[in-house]
Amino acid sequence: MSTHDNATDDTTDFGFERVKKEEKAGRVREVFDSVASQYDLMNDLMSGGLHRLWKRFTIELSAVRPGQTVLDIAGGTGDLAAKFSNLVGKDGNVILSDINAAMLSVGRDRLIDKGALNNISVVQADAQFLPFEDNSIDCITIAFGLRNVTDKAKALASMNRVLKPGGRLLVLEFSKPVSPLLSKIYDAYSFSALPAMGKIIANDPDSYRYLAESIRKHPDQETLLEMVEDAGFVDCRYHNMTGGIVAVHRGIKG
Amino acid sequence: MEHDPAVIAGVCLVAEKAIMQAVDLSAGTREQLKGLYPLTIAVNCSSPAVNLYVTIDADGAVTVASYREESATVRLAGSWRDFLGVAAADDPASALINGNIQISGDTAPLLRLQAVLADLDIDWEAPLAETLGPVAGHQLAAVIRAFTRTSQSTHQRLKRQLSEFILEEGRLSPPQAEQNAFFSAVDDLVLRVDRADSRVKRIKKRLAGLSG
Numbered sequence: 001m002s003t004h005d006n007a008t009d010d011t012t013d014f015g016f017e018r019v020k021k022e023e024k025a026g027r028v029r030e031v032f033d034s035v036a037s038q039y040d041l042m043n044d045l046m047s048g049g050l051h052r053l054w055k056r057f058t059i060e061l062s063a064v065r066p067g068q069t070v071l072d073i074a075g076g077t078g079d080l081a082a083k084f085s086n087l088v089g090k091d092g093n094v095i096l097s098d099i100n101a102a103m104l105s106v107g108r109d110r111l112i113d114k115g116a117l118n119n120i121s122v123v124q125a126d127a128q129f130l131p132f133e134d135n136s137i138d139c140i141t142i143a144f145g146l147r148n149v150t151d152k153a154k155a156l157a158s159m160n161r162v163l164k165p166g167g168r169l170l171v172l173e174f175s176k177p178v179s180p181l182l183s184k185i186y187d188a189y190s191f192s193a194l195p196a197m198g199k200i201i202a203n204d205p206d207s208y209r210y211l212a213e214s215i216r217k218h219p220d221q222e223t224l225l226e227m228v229e230d231a232g233f234v235d236c237r238y239h240n241m242t243g244g245i246v247a248v249h250r251g252i253k254g
Numbered sequence: 255m256e257h258d259p260a261v262i263a264g265v266c267l268v269a270e271k272a273i274m275q276a277v278d279l280s281a282g283t284r285e286q287l288k289g290l291y292p293l294t295i296a297v298n299c300s301s302p303a304v305n306l307y308v309t310i311d312a313d314g315a316v317t318v319a320s321y322r323e324e325s326a327t328v329r330l331a332g333s334w335r336d337f338l339g340v341a342a343a344d345d346p347a348s349a350l351i352n353g354n355i356q357i358s359g360d361t362a363p364l365l366r367l368q369a370v371l372a373d374l375d376i377d378w379e380a381p382l383a384e385t386l387g388p389v390a391g392h393q394l395a396a397v398i399r400a401f402t403r404t405s406q407s408t409h410q411r412l413k414r415q416l417s418e419f420i421l422e423e424g425r426l427s428p429p430q431a432e433q434n435a436f437f438s439a440v441d442d443l444v445l446r447v448d449r450a451d452s453r454v455k456r457i458k459k460r461l462a463g464l465s466g
Contacts, residue, residue: 053263060263060321241260248259 012150015213024150025126029100031207032076032148036102038202040077045197046208052079054246055143057239058172059083061250067091068138071162073127073155074098074145078107078120084141085116094120095137098145099127127155132162139163143172147218156231163253169233175240175247176220182243190215221247257304259320266306266318273316279376286370287314293363296326301333310367328359346371 011018014027035042043051059080064070066089072081074097081096088094096111098104101124111117125131127142127149140159149155159169177183190212198208219227221238224247228236233251240247277283290310297306307322330337332355343349347368350357357364383391420426428436 050260053260053267056267057259057263057320060319063321063323065324239259241258243258246260 013214013217015210015217021150025099028148031210032100033102034204034207035198035202036076036100036106039103039106040079042198042201042208045201046194050242050246051144054172054241054248055080055083057241058141058143058170058248059087061239061248062087062139062141062168062170064088064092064139069093069095069136071095071097071130071132071137071140073125073130073140073142073159074148075141075143076100076103076107076145078111080141080143081107081120082111082114082116085111085118085120088119090119092119095123095132096120097123097125097127097130099125128158130158130162134161135164137162137164138167139170140167141170141172144174146171146173146224147214152219153227153231156227156233160232160253165253167253169228169249169251169253171224171228171249173224173247173249174215174218175224175244178240178244182245186245221249224249257302262304262306262320266320269306270316270318273318276374276376277314277316279378279380280374281377283370283374284314286373287316288312290363290366290370292327293367294322294324294326294328295364295367296322296329297337298329298331299334299337300331326359328357328361328364331356331358 010021012021012024013019014024019027032039047054062070062084064084064087066087068088069092070081070084070088072078072084072094075081076098078096081094084094096104096107098107104122104124108117108122111120111122123131127145128151140163142159146152146155156169163169177186191209194212195205195209198211199205202208218224221240221244225236225238228249228251231251232254234254236249236251238247238249277287287310291312291314293310295308297308299305305320307319307326309317309319309322311317330350332353336354339353340346340349340355347365350364350368379391379395382395385391386394421429427433
């Protein structure tokens with residue numbers, strides 16, 4: 001089972017390394033600065049395009065309606081934000097947020113190309129310290145971002161704070177495959193094929209090795225469910241996808 | 255058994271793309287669909303247990319989803335065989351109403367949707383011309399059209415000849431009139447057996463009353 005960050009410890013996971021908490025954000029930033037330009041291409045290659053289906057189901061679970069405000073944390077290249085932009089319509093608002101300026105820049109350019117920026121704001125923010133008013137957001141999504149956050153409990157509490165009562169949180173993240181056989185295949189793929197692809201496509205095997213390691217260190221389905229409940233969310237549940245390689249957790253602010 | 259949401263999402267994506275491609279290639283269909291907004295059709299398939307929601311948006315776009323919280327305008331429930339039967343029928347509207355699919359909710363928009371689908375006229379030549387250029391695209395379309403016409407007429411001729419062979423030359427099946435007379439006689443016999451059965455029961459009851 002994966003581990004929680006220990007509140008009394010001043011270190012945290014950075015892949016399989018332990019680093020000081022104040023160092024992690026910088027190290028993560030270096031990784032994403034490096035992969036930003038090739039991020040979507042690599043996502044397609046690494047997941048065989050499946051990340052689009054995982055995100056599609058997450059959007060369905062959001063049940064976002066016209067006029068609502070949606071915050072997409074760690075939204076990076078903006079693919080979820082573009083979809084939410086259509087769903088909330090001209091009376092709604094989508095906030096694309098990421099801690100990494102390089103990823104946001106790629107995302108903003110892409111949204112401009114799609115002509116989707118009229119109801120989207122772009123905000124550089126740390127998920128642990130969301131710069132939004134209490135009870136101001138209808139729906140928060142964080143897709144493949146929570147595992148890179150230094151203090152996940154603090155980030156979940158921050159999300160709970162800014163959500164309106166009845167608002168929902170959706171965490172889409174890599175998780176633990178339910179079948180041992182799939183787990184072995186997935187391990188072999190992650191630690192061999194993934195860095196190799198990173199080297200060929202982005203000339204950056206280390207960053208992709210970090211991605212694989214950070215996935216292994218991320219809490220499994222049940223642990224993350226507990227963390228979401230501990231952050232004050234109610235009616236929490238999760239859905240495994242692709243045999244548990246990915247799970248989407250849902251919580252409602254009570 | 256719970257299905258993998260990613261697989262269902264993939265099915266929805268493919269269905270949605272196919273529907274939207276057909277809609278965009280049929281002049282006027284999108285405008286007609288706009289008139290149906292807001293419409294959500296819930297399709298509850300019992301075996302395999304899959305729920306799909308087909309929604310028509312304000313701009314006439316059709317979305318297919320596996321999860322939806324708003325209530326549906328109309329709900330169709332049945333097994334995959336029932337839905338396949340409707341899809342394959344010559345007259346899907348009639349098959350839907352007379353088949354095993356349970357329909358609940360407001361059916362009026364469903365009938366309007368059926369009218370829109372009946373008017374669907376897909377200009378499949380357009381993407382060919384876009385890809386190959388107007389001359390080559392048109393030539394290929396003419397070949398495909400001629401091939402389709404020949405296939406259809408051959409299929410109809412074969413169907414007719416096969417039917418004639420079975421009925422008249424091979425005498426493998428009795429003529430329709432003979433079949434109808436036979437089925438009518440069977441129905442009549444069933445009715446008479448039912449009447450005799452209830453008469454026997456009545457007599458038994460009376461005898462039991464006399465002996466008691």
